[in-house]
Amino acid sequence: MKRYIRFSVLLYCTLLLNTVLWWFRTQEENTSQTLTLDINKLKNPASTLRVTVANSRTDTKSLGHKPFRGIQWHWKNSLKDTYMLKLNNSEEICGKTFIGYNKDFAKLENVVIDPSKGKGRRGGENISEVLNQKERDEYFVLEPGYFQVVQCKKHVNFNFTSRSHLNSWHDAVGTGAMPRYGEVIPGWTIAVMRYEYVNLYHTMTDFYNTFLVAKVFNITQGHMTILWIDGHPWGGLDTTWETLFGKVLRVGDIKKPCLFEHMIWGIMGYHSPLTRHAAYSAPYLEEFRKYFLISHGITKTRSLNCRRLKITVIWRRDYLAHPRKPSGLVTRKIKNEDEFLEKIKSTFVGHDVRGVQIDLYNMTEQLEMIVDTDILVGMHGAGLTHVLFLPKHAGVVELCPSYWSSANKHFVTFARWRKIPHLLWNNKDRKREIMRHSTIVDVDAVTNLIVKMNATICSESLKQTHKRHNIA
Template identity: 50%
Template sequence: MKKYIRIAALIYVIFLALFWILASGGIRVKGLFIEDFVYQTDAKPLLSGNISKRTTSYTTSTLKRVLPWQWEEPIENTYILDIMKGESFCGGNFTGYVGKFAQLNYVIIDPDRGQGRQGGENISEVLNQPEENEHYILQSGYFKLNCKKKIYYNFNAKSHLRQWLNVLITTAENPAYKVTYDSWTIAVKRYEYVNLYHTMTDFYNAFLVSKAFEMQPGNITILWIDGHPSGTLDITWKTLFGPILRAGYIQQPSMFNHMVWGIMGYDSPLNKHNSKNMPYLEEFRKFFLSRHNIPTKSELNCTKLKVMFLWRRDYVTHPRNPSGSVSRKIQNENELLNSARKHFVGHDIFGIQIDKLDMKNQLKLIAHVDILIGMHGAGLSHTLFLPKHAGLIELYPTYWSNTNIHFKAMARWRNLYYLTWTNNDRSKELPNKYIIVDVKAVTDLIGKMKRNVCR
C-alpha cells in the first residue's frame, strides 16, 4: 500500500512541476523552445517583461506542439551566401543586406511614434474603407537604437525600408522600454494582403530570411506594420512562422532583441519572372506543406490522373471591392468538366473554387493534382505546391495579355509541364467579365498534357 502511495505522490509532484513550468511561460532556451519542440502562441501576444532579466512572458492559452523544422543545406546555389554580404553599423546592431533587408539587434519600438488603425477588424466593419486608412504612419523615433552615429544605408529605391530607416533614431543613451521580445521577429509591411500571389511573395521572402538566419519556424514573431483588416491568409502566416503581432497592438516601448526588416513583397525574387531559376523553391514547397502537416510526396498513377479545374468566382476579399466581383470567370464550367470526363474516362476530374477552403484543405488537394487548369489569376500560385511530375494549363481572355507570365515562370522554375490557351474570339466574352472557353481546345490540351506527364 505504501508503495502505491509513494507512486501517487511522485505523479502529483511531477504534475505540479509541469503545471508550474507552463504557468510561468515554459523553459526559456532562446525563446519558447521546450524539449526540442516549439510552442506557438496566440496571434495577439500582448506581452509583459522583466526589464532586468530581459525575459518575455507570452500568453499560453493556445500552446501548440509543433515538430522543429530542419533547414536543408544551401547546396542548390550560392543565393543565401550572396544576399548575406552585409554592411554593418552601430557595432553590428544594424546590418543592411543587398539593399533589400536588414537585421537589427536590441532595437526599440516606441508605439507613441506610430499612428493608424490597429487592424484585424472583420471585413464587414470596414467596407469601402480607403486603402490609405490601412497604412500605419511612422514618425521619427518609432525605431530606436543605442548608437552614437546616424546610420546611412541605401535600400532599393521603391522599398518602404527607406522610410523605416528615416524614422530610426540613434542615441548614445539607453532608451527606456518595458517589454522585451527575445526570439526572432520579422517586420513586414503588407500591400495586397489578401491576394494569394502577392502574399506568396511575402511568404517566400520571410522563408528566405528565416533560412538565412536559421530561425526556427513556430518560434518566429511576425510583426505587421500595417492596419489591414482580418484576411483569409492571416492564419497561414502563423502556421508557417509563429505568433503574429500587429504594430497597433504594441502599447508600451518594446525591445526586440533580434529583428529583421523583411524584404518588400514587390522586391521578391518571385517577381523576377525572367529569372532562369528560383533559389530553394523545392525546399520552400516542402516547408509550406510540412508546416501544414501535408505529405510532400505524391505518386503518379497514369491510370487515374487527378485533373483539377480552378474556378474564379465572385467573393468579397477586401474593403475596396464590397460586391466581390472578379474578372476572368468561366461561363461554361460544366461543359468543360463534362467534355473532359467523357474523353478521359476513369480519371479523377473535378472543378473547385479553391479560395473557399482554408489553406490546409487547399494544399491537401493541390499536393496530389497531376494536371491543374485555370484562368490566369492568383490561385495559380498553387503551381508552387504541385507534385514534381505535374503540369499546368493556363487560360487567358483577350483583355488579359499572356505576357503576364507569373505562373508560367513558376512552372519553368520547378521543371513542370506548361501549356496555354488564349481566347481570340471577342464574341465569347460576356458581361460581368465572364468568358466562354473553347471546350475542344481545352480538351485537346488535357490530352497533350496527359501525354507529357505520363511519358
Template identity: 45%
Template sequence: MRYRMRMFVLVYVLVFAGMMLFWWGPSKLHYGMYSTLQQGHSLRTVSIVRDVQAAGVAIDDPAYGYDNYTSNFWNHSTAFCDGRFIGYSRLLAILRNVVLDFKFARGQKGGENISDVINQPEEEEFYKYLPGFFKLPCKEPIEYNFIGDSHHLNSWIENALETDGKVFSREAGIYIDWTIAITRYEYANLYHTMTDYYNAFLMLKMFRLNSKDVTILIIDGHPSGGLDATWRYLFGKVKRVSDFRKPTLFKNMIWSMAGYESPLDDHFLPNVPYIEEFREFFLFHYDVSSSYKLNCKRLNILLIWRHDYLAHPRNPSGKVSRKINNEFELLSKMQETFRTHNVRGIQIDKYPMKKQLQMIAKTDILIGMHGAGLSHTLFLPKHSGLLEMFSMYYTAENRHFRAMAGWRGLHYRNWENMDYEREVMEESTNVDEAEVARLTVEISEQMCPKSS
C-alpha cells in the same frame, strides 16, 4: 597605327563597361543574387564576419554561407552602429537591440472584421511614422537605402528610425525571440501573400532559424483576411505591431524584403532558391503528405473556378473578373475526354487552406484562368502539369504561373482567347472547350508517354 588601334580598343572596353555598370546598377543587383546558376563566393572580410556575429548569427555553424544565395547577401552587407544595423544587398536588414514604440505611428490598429471597415481607404491601413517608432542605442546616422519597391523599408529608415544613444529602460518590455518584420501590400491576394510567405522562409534560411522560434511582426493596419491564419501555421507566433502598447526592445529584428522584391515576383529568373524546399516546408506545417505518386491509369485533373467573393474593404460587391462563363460545358468536355480519370471542378478559395493543399498535393494536372489561385502551382507534385487560360484583356504576357511551373520543371501549356465574341463584359470568357481538352491531353501524354 598600333597606337590608334589600342586607343580604339580601350575606348570600346570603357564604353562597354559603362553600359554594363548602368544595366547592372543597384536596381538590378538582386537579379544576380537570386540566380542559382552563379558561382559561390567566399565571405567578404573579417569585419563583416564580426558584424554578423554582433547581430547574433552563429557563423561557427558550418552551414553559414553554405550556398550561393545566402553568401551573395553576406558579400553585400553594410553595417552601422557597431553592428546593431546591418543592411544586406539593399533588400533587407537586421537590427539588434532595437526599441519599437507604437505611439509614434499613425493609422488603423488592424485585424478588424471586413464588414466593420467597408470602403475604408487603403492609405489608412499603412502607417505614417514619426521619428522614434524604431530606436537604436547609438548616435551614428543610418545612411542606407533599399532598392526597387521597398517603399516601407525606406520609410522606416527616413521617417521612423531614431538613433539617440539613450539606454533602454528596463521597465519596458523585452522581446527575446527572433522577429521578422513585414508590411503586406496586397494582403488578400494569394499570389502576393505567397511572396511574403516565401520571403519570410528565405529569412529562416539566411539566418539559420527554426520557424517555431520566430515571431512574424505585421507592421500594417489591414483588417482581418482569409490568408492571415496561414502565418500562424507556418511560424511560431504572429503579432500585430499594435499589440505592443508600450515600448519594447527586440533583441534581433529582421526587416524582411518587400513582397514586390521577392524572387517569386521576378518572372524572368532562370531559377529560384529553395523552391522545392519551400513546398515541403509549407505542406509539412499543414500536415499534408508530399509523397503522392503518379498513376497514369487514374489521373487527378482539377479545374479551379473564379467566383465572386468579398476579400477586402475596397470591393464590397466582391466582384472578380477572369471567370469562365461556360464552366459546366468545359467540365463536361473534360470528363468526356478523360472518362477513366478523376476530373473535378471547384472554387478552391471556398475551402480552408489545409483542404486546398490536400487537393493540390494530389493533383496531376491543374487547370484554371490566370489568377491568384494558380499560386498553388508551387505545391503540385513534381511530375504534374499546369494549363493556364487567358482572356483577351489579361494576356499571356503575364508570366507569374508560367514562371512557377518553369522553376519547378512542371509541364506547362496555355490557352489564350483571341476572339472578342468569346468575352462577356470583360468579366468572363467562353473558353474553347475542345482546345483546352486537347492541350490537357498533350500534358497527360508528356507525363505518361505511351510505350512504342
C-alpha cells in the same frame, strides 16, 4: 518605563517609514528598467545576445502571442548557394547593431518600438466593419524615433532598393538616448509590411521572403515572432502565417514602448525573387515547397497513374476579399463551367475530374487537393499559385481571356522553375467575352490541350521508368 515606550514607538515608526520608502523605490525601478548588454557578444552576430532587464516582464501573452504547435524544421546546408554568397554584400553600422543586406533587408539588434511615434489602425477587424475603407488607412505613418536602436549613437545611413517601404522605416530610426520600455520580445522577430494581403500570389511572395530570411539566420519554426507593421482587417490567409512560422503580432497591439532583441526587416513582397520572372531559378524553391507542406502536416507524395489521372479545374467566382471591393466581383471567370467540366469528364472517362472554387477551403484542404493533382487547369489568377505545390510529375494548363495579356508570366515562370510542363490557351475571339468579367471557354480547344498535357506527363513518366530500369 515611559522613556522606553517612547523609544520603541520611535523605532517602529522609523522602520515603517523605511519600508514604505523601499516599496516606492522598487516601483520606480520597475517602470524605469535598466539594460545591461554584453558588448563582446555584439561583435558576433551569430551569437545570442544576453539581455538582463531589472524587474522587467518578458511574458508576451499580453501582446497576443500563442504557443507554436507546428513541426520543427531543420535547414539544409546552403553555404555554397549563390543566394547566400550575395549576402556578403552587406553594410555594418554601429558595430553590427544595424546590418543592411543587398539593399533588400536588414538586421537590427536591441531596437525599441515607440508606438507614440507611429499612427495607424490596429487592424484585424471583420471586413464588414470597414467596407470602403481607404487603402492608405491600413498603413502606418512612422516618425523619427519609432525604431530606437539602443546601442547606436550615430546616424544610421543605408539605402534600400528603390520604392521599398524599408526606406521609410530607415527614416524612422532614432539613435542616442535609450527610451524607457515595458515588454521585451526575446529572440528573433521578422517585421513585414503586407500589401495585397488576401491575394494568394502576393501573400506567397511574403511567405517565401520570410522563409528566405529565416533560413539566412537559421531561425527555426517556433523560434520567431512575425510582426505585421500594417493595419489590414482580418484576411483568410492570416492563419497560414501562424502555421508556417509561429507567433504573429500586430504592431497596433503595441501600446507602450517595447524592446525587440533581434529584429529583421523582411524583403518587400514586390521585390521578392518570386517576382523576377526572367531569372533562371528561384533559390530554395523545392525546399520552400517541402517546408510549406510539412508545416501543414502534409508529407505524402502522389505517384502518377496514367490509367487514372486526377484533373483539378480551379473556378474563379465572386467573393468578398477586402474592403475596397464590397461587391466581391472578380474578373477572368469561366462562363460555361458546367459545359467545360462535362467535356473534360466525357473525354477522360474513368479518370477523376473535379472543379473547385479553391478559396472556399482552408489552406490545408487546398494543399491536400493540389498534391493529389496530376493536371491543374484554371484561368490566370491567384489560385494558380498552387503550381508551387503540385507533384513533380504534374502539368498545368492555364487559360487567359482576350483582355488579359499572355505576357503575364507569373505561373509559366513557376512551372519553368519547377520543371513542370505548362500549356496556355489565350482567347482570341472577343465575342466570347461577357462584359470583361467572364469568358465562354472554347471547350474543344482547351480539352485538346489537356489531352496533350496527359500525353506529355505520361510519356515523360515512361521515359523516367525506362531510365531507372536501364540504370538498374
